[in-house]
Amino acid sequence: MRATLRQAARATVHLFLAAVMAFGSYLFITVLLIAATGTVAVVGIWLLPETVLLIRRIAGAKRRLTADRTGREIPEAYRPITGPVRERVRTAVTDPGTLTDVRWLAAYYAYGWLTVLMLPLWPVGLVVDGVWSGLLGREALVLPLIVRLADLEARWSAALLRPSPKALLARRVEQLTATRADAVAAHGAELRRIERDLHDGAQARLVALSMRIGLAQRAYGADPEAARKLLGDAQDQAEEALTELRHVVRGIHPPILTDRGLVGAVRALAAGSGLKVAVRADDLEDGPADEPRAPAAVEAAAYFVIAEALTNAAKYSGCDRAEVVLARTRTGLGVRVRDEGCGGADESAGSGLLGMRRRVAALDGTVRVSSPVGGPTVIEVELPCVW
Incomplete structure (x- = not known):
């Protein structure tokens, strides 16, 4: 009763x-x-x-x-x-x-x-x-x-x-139009960043390298000591150019994702974040060795989302702990980043959340941000994919 x-x-x-x-x-x-x-x-x-x-x-x-x-x-x-x-x-x-x-x-x-x-x-x-x-x-x-x-x-x-189905279709078309525009804008911004990094970094160092090798060639017969010094400088320039190129490549697709997979890459990212980060990814680690991975674009998006979230937590949260959860969902890959900091994350303040949304929206994913004043800040991302 x-x-x-x-x-x-x-x-x-x-x-x-x-x-x-x-x-x-x-x-x-x-x-x-x-x-x-x-x-x-x-x-x-x-x-x-x-x-x-x-x-x-x-x-x-x-x-x-x-x-x-x-x-x-x-x-x-x-x-x-x-x-x-x-x-x-x-x-x-x-x-x-x-x-x-x-x-x-x-x-x-x-x-x-x-x-x-x-x-x-x-x-x-x-x-x-x-x-x-x-x-x-x-x-x-x-x-x-x-x-x-x-x-x-x-x-x-x-x-x-x-x-009605017609209304749902119209809304879906509007969503895809908006996400396509965001994807185009994000792609353009990424392309300009790569061009800028190559022009100001690796390209400038390669030009300096070429000049030093040319000077060393001309000085080799008359002043071997000066030539050796120029060749030493050229070697330094070559190493710096390689470093710049690796930095650019990491911005496109981190090689560590290919070498270690998403979980290993996230653990390495957490270890270098300056925070005490607990990484949980049981259902991704305990599966069979031949179990298929998420597509490379999905893994890269998840990696960059976590990198941005941990960077924000280290800069603005005021706490030294965070948690990252990776989970295989029915429709794709789920990512959850939580910190117990001061909260109050503002997308309009240049915190990187807008770029995060654009990167995820380009893959038809969703981003949910909860960051009340006083904390905690929780970022949840769903990236659709077929396993």
């Missing part, structure tokens, strides 16, 4: 909130219909985008309420209403998400009153089921009905608020 009471209480809370939204939708639709004629006659359709945005907020609140009941998120798929007034009106009218919200609002106007009628069942259920179960020892009758009604209302709302 206690479990039934708890379930009925949660269901009643859901129905109460649904009833409040239903009552509010009645008022909203009524006022909207009354004001529509006057608005179109006096102001025109320029207020339509604001009305659509208000409907989106109402539908969003209902999605969250329904998700709390069903345990499944209901995605949103809207086109952004931006730009000049005409463009805003066109987007508001043609967006498939607008049709979905209006359809739900109209249907909710029809079935929302059921939630209002179901609320009196709670006190009735307490009395009837208390007598029925307490005196006769039977199963409760009314309170389970409240639970079923709340589940039914949530299923109806979820079905009506779920975006």
Whole structure:
């Protein structure tokens, strides 16, 4: 009986909130219909985008309420209403998400009153089921009905608020367009960095090397000692040029990934970070020796994400400990970096998080950053791949 009471209480809370939204939708639709004629006659359709945005907020609140009941998120798929007034009106009218919200609002106007009628069942259920179960020892009758009604209302709302395939496709196209633009921008920035490093580093040293070898050749017959000194300088220049080239190569694809694999590379990265870093990667290390690795691009992205996160932790967190977790997920590779520092990471402050997001987005991955003031800072990355 206690479990039934708890379930009925949660269901009643859901129905109460649904009833409040239903009552509010009645008022909203009524006022909207009354004001529509006057608005179109006096102001025109320029207020339509604001009305659509208000409907989106109402539908969003209902999605969250329904998700709390069903345990499944209901995605949103809207086109952004931006730009000049005409463009805003066109987007508001043609967006498939607008049709979905209006359809739900109209249907909710029809079935929302059921939630209002179901609320009196709670006190009735307490009395009837208390007598029925307490005196006769039977199963409760009314309170389970409240639970079923709340589940039914949530299923109806979820079905009506779920975006259409057309809306989901449009949102996916927008996401891919944005990630492609970010990938192109990141690629351009990376190419400029490589060109700059080669021009200012290795190329300058190779030019100096060539000059010293030429001077040594001319001085060899007349002054062998000077020639030997010039050749010694040339050797130093050659070693410095090799160092610069290795630095550039590491920025493209760290050779350590090829030599040691992702886990070994991350352990080496952690050892040189200046922090006490605990690396956990059990399901990547304990698998069979011939088990396939993640693609090179995925491993490189994970490596650079961890390198950036540990660098930020060493510079800004104020703590000396961090944790890195690598995990094989159902859809790809998961990376989690946590430090117990002061938190407050700001992407707009040049902390490298924006570049991290762009690198991951280029692979259709996701980045979640949690960094409240006072800490901890947690960066979670999902990189899709096929194992």
